Amino acid sequence: MKQTPSFRKSEIILTGDRATGPLHLGHYVGSLKQRVSLQSVYEQTILVADMQGLTDNAHNPTKVSSNILNVVADYLSVGIDPSQTTICLQSQLPALAELTMYYSNLVSIARLERNPTVKSEIKSKGFERSIPTGFFTYPISQAADITAFKATLIPVGDDQLPMLEQTNEIVRKVNNLAGKKILEECRPLLSKTSRLPSTDGKNKMSKSMGNAINIGASEKQISKAVKAMYTDPGHLKIDDPGQIEGNIVFTYLDAFHPDRQYVDGLKSHYQQGGLGDGTIKKILEECLQEMLRPIRNKRTEYLNDKAQLINILKQGSALARENSEKVLFDVRGIFGLNIF
Structure with missing residues (x-):
């Protein structure tokens, strides 16, 4: 399969999933179907967020590494086309980690603590004060993902709006430092579909709680x-x-x-x-x-040809690395670090 999108579209979409398990019907109705329809209209990148998956699974990294290809197979099986959508792996894009570091110096602990999405996730996972630093700074990492691709349209649910608000705050701070527009602000593309409840009707649908139907279910x-x-x-x-x-x-x-x-x-x-x-x-x-x-x-067919899945990820990550490095060069320059 050819990975590079065959033509460029007017808007840039970034979306993705943490590689912590196979995708389920909640993902299908909430985002996967939408991505299939969007890929012929917009320039779309899908990020397999393996590093962000480790923010609350570092004690069990196999849970992330073993699901990377599962997630890619899920994408392809529902109709996401690598000739129209760039599918890439977060850990293979070093610019994202470096951008996260620069942005971290522009965001206070108090601002992160006020983020309602972060507060809600901390409560639901029972972290309290034992929250991993990587999880706590998730909004900064997400801002790095979005800005690295100059994404202007982000498919999200209402609960993710505070994350985009914080991304745009970072964008404005960076542009202010530069004295010109370096990064693009983004806006949400809200899902028209209500969140699908879990099969038990009691909890949020979860990959780990056994209350979801995976799209590859028998x-x-x-x-x-x-x-x-x-x-x-x-x-x-x-x-x-x-x-x-x-x-x-x-x-x-x-x-x-x-x-x-x-x-x-x-x-x-x-x-x-x-x-x-x-x-x-x-x-x-x-x-x-x-x-x-x-x-x-x-x-099943895709998972029986793992070499094909790896090749799709390699090609998509190579293209994404090239694009993200351009943004990193501009941001690094703002801090006077493009010495050689």
Whole structure:
């Protein structure tokens, strides 16, 4: 596969994922489908964030290294095309770490502590004061990623807006030091899809908590996950009227079933009574099996040719390294460090 995008587009998009596990349906509906549609419209780079994956997994680095190719296979299996999208590996771009160091000198501890996204993640992971420094400074690293590619459009959810705000603060500080525009400010491309809940309906969907359906899930895994899904606890008999609000099965049907009118009919029937939980779970399972089967088959093919996946990463990283080094040269010059 040719890695270099065949033509340049008007806007530059940067997106990516931490390589801490295979991607799941939350990623698929929230970002992967969007990336497939965006790649023919914008210049798009996808960063496999292995270094950022280590910020809370340094005690278990194999969790990151063993999932790098899994994530690349996930990208390709859903239709991300390396001839249109640059797929690169964060650890192979030394400019990102150097930019992070320069930017760190422009951001105070107090500013990082005020970042609501960081505060939320610290709480959810139970770090308290034992938070790894790399995780705490994640917003600075993300700013380095975004500015290194002069990205102007970043696909994010509402919870990531504070991260972009902090990136733009850094951009303005750097440009002010330079006395001219060196770096580009970015703006969010908000997802139109609500965050997909976990299959247990209790927690945020997570690669590690066993409450997600991976896009490469087997038929048995899909079936098991759907059967265990939360519905309406008050819907004890088939004839009882059921609630669709908070009913995870209907949330997933809304997200994935191709026939909106059919799903609306199921909702009406369920609310009136006479439609069992087993029936709607069977409909959802059939929907997910049909949707994920070709993705799973393609993913298996890609993982059986790891040399191809590595080559795609190598070519994309080479192109990304060239682009990021140009930005690094400009930023380094602001601090008077381009001595030779």
